[in-house]
Ligand SMILES: [Zn+2]
């Protein structure tokens with residue numbers, strides 16, 4: 611049982627040692643050699659126990675489903691330690707609001723450089 615992806619829906623057959631693993635990390639932990647990279651992966655659906663091949667280069671949304679039982683096997687991985695999500699949406703909202711606040715003109719500053727009475731005094 612894979613301890614990296616708790617909701618693994620498929621097993622993947624490693625092209626190097628032809629063994630079944632739930633994820634790449636499982637292969638790394640149990641084998642001493644690196645996982646051989648391949649463009650065509652062999653999967654085994656955990657639901658219907660059937661095997662199928664997928665071209666990893668042309669992986670589309672429809673390829674996220676088992677061709678035998680339509681089991682959606684490409685899932686957002688559930689890892690044992692939950693990672694805190696950065697609330698990007700809210701942060702963006704806040705910064706936009708702050709920017710708007712700064713950009714808003716707070717009334718025109720009074721111009722005191724030009725004072726007609728001073729000029730009049732200089733001219734005598
Ligand atoms: Zn291997």
Ligand SMILES: [Zn+2]
Nearest residue numbers: 612614633636
């Ligand atoms: Zn694993």
Ligand SMILES: [Zn+2]
Nearest residue numbers: 655658676679
């Ligand atoms: Zn299936």
